[in-house]
Amino acid sequence: MFSKILIANRGEIAVRIIRACREMDIETVAVYSTADAEALHTQLADEAVCIGEANPLKSYLDMKSILSAAVLTGAEAIHPGFGFLSENSKFATMCEECGITFIGPTADMIDRMGNKSEARKTMIAAGVPVVPGSEGAIESIEAGLALAEDIGFPVMIKASAGGGGRGMRIAHNKDEFINNFNTAQAEARTAFGDDTMYIEKYIEEPRHIEFQIIGDEHGHVIHLGERDCSIQRRHQKVIEEAPSAALTEEIRVAMGKDAVKAARSINYKNAGTIEFLLDKHGVYYFIEMNTRIQVEHPITEMITGIDLIKEQLRVAAGEELSIGQEDVVIKGHAIECRINAEDPSNNFMPSPGKIDQLYIPGGFGVRVDSAVYNQYKIPPNYDSMIAKLIVHDTDRDKAIGKMKRALGEFVVNGIKTNIDFQYALINNEKFQKNQIDTAFIEKNWSDLNA
CATH class of the missing domain: 3.30.1490.20 (ATP-grasp fold, A domain)
Structure with a gap:
């Protein structure tokens, strides 16, 4: 196992990775821009290195600066999180050339699946249904x-x-x-x-279903069940659930087998997702693969009890997966709401600024992944997501009830957020009855903003 890892990201995912590393006795190096000098990930890591200006092109996307920081601090591996350089094959290659492990798939895998038309051809050859x-x-x-x-x-x-x-x-x-x-x-x-x-x-009234897969270099590939990511706004996910209430057990088994088949077709290693569209007749099609950890990975962790970041680290270090397909048992239902610093009443414009008052909900079955704190100043340079609110309970109805309670407790003053909008979504009768598809927000816009 690695002794020191550099995290080439910021915000809640950097904090999430640091916490997993600490539990595994792995030292961590945070990188940060001048806008993130007071960010939580810089305070939690064992070391922190400034890599450039607020502009991400001159910091978090500067491959040479990040690799220089890794060499300077003696980091053996780099975890890219999601976004930024997580699906950049050039960066994966540069890591390899520098003798630093890229915690993710190989550059060839990223290229093959990152190009949507190439991925489509690969899936057709593998016998996975495509649109x-x-x-x-x-x-x-x-x-x-x-x-x-x-x-x-x-x-x-x-x-x-x-x-x-x-x-x-x-x-x-x-x-x-x-x-x-x-x-x-x-x-x-x-x-x-x-x-x-x-x-x-174009598949009308589709559900967006993704299967979490993970593989190692010893030939093991498994899936950890599915997530329903149908609640979207302009193709950006807003609420995710696991498992999907739209799948019959027959469809679930078939999709899971096809997800593993898709990953095996390229000898995939590390974490990733196989993304499907499910039409209103129960027919599903492969649409793409994401060759990284996903924002919504916590809901899979909640229903399986498996730490995906730790499994990523084991795989990248050359170890075998610690679990087999028979060890994956789905328990209960989990929901994630993305909490963003944005103003829904003003076309969801970003709302950077200082948080004057913060209260984060808790209690049994409630998890919050975040990097903000009271008096923290949110910079205007990056993604507007400031927290992920995740709940888990024995079934979907109870999980919805728990999410209502948790959203009602969540207080962020000093900036605009989408908490009230998320509350309206969770309380929507059609959402509660599972009458959703990827156009749900657009179709129910007047009700959600009443």
């Missing part, structure tokens, strides 16, 4: 339109290198296709430096 669409990248808008007319509108236009909803548009007819293809391609070129596109049949 009808292009076999690979679309060569031209004319070729794309011909295919769209062949598979039938509506279709989803997607950037091959996309993520977070960028470079993605829906087209319901020929005219929309031409306009939206050009818009999505331009957005992809700006966001990713890659304007290759592919298209898929």
Whole structure:
């Protein structure tokens, strides 16, 4: 096992990793920008190194500065968390060239699954069901339109290198296709430096289901059940649940087997997710793989009792997984609400600033992953998520009741947050009856803002 690890991230995920390392007697190195000098992760780590300015391009995305910090402090491995460099194959390669372990998959795995059209071809070859669409990248808008007319509108236009909803548009007819293809391609070129596109049949009223998988270099690949990430706003997840109330046991078993098959097809190691869309008829399709730990991983930990970060560390150190598929037992139901510093009444604009008063909820079955504290000043330079509120109980109804109670206790004064919006979502009758899909917020906007 490693003796010292550098965490190439910030916020709650950096704190989460530091805590796991401390429990395993592993020293940690935090990196921080000038905007994060007082951040909690810098205070909890054994060492902290400033790597640059507030601009993430000059700090958290500066690969040379991060690697220099690792060499300077004698760190044997780097955990990238999520976001930033977590799915950057160049960074994974640079770590290897410097003799530093990248706690994640290999650069080749990141490239194969990070490119959506390449991932699609890989899954077709592996026999995993995919959404009808292009076999690979679309060569031209004319070729794309011909295919769209062949598979039938509506279709989803997607950037091959996309993520977070960028470079993605829906087209319901020929005219929309031409306009939206050009818009999505331009957005992809700006966001990713890659304007290759592919298209898929648009699945109406879908649920977004992801399976947590993890593999080691000894050939073991298992899944730890599914998460339902259907409550989204502009393709960004807002509430996640585990397990999904939409799956029958038959579908759950089949999806789990396909998730493992997908990971085995590339000899995957470390943590990741296989993402599916489930239509209203119970038919599911692979859409992508995320080759990193996910924001919502705590709900899987709550229902399985398995620490995913510790398993990541074991795998990266060359050890075997500490559990087998037979050891994964799902107990109860967990829900996660993402608490963001943003103003829902003003188009969810970010709301950085100083927290004047903070009360974090607790009690049996309540977990809060966060890096904020009373009087902490939230910088305007990074993602607006300031906490993840996670609850666990014996079933979905009880978990919803617990989340209501916990949200009601959560106090953050001095800035705007989405706590009240989350409370409205949890209290929505259709949500409580499990009548949801990925367009739930859009469909119920008036009720949620009454």
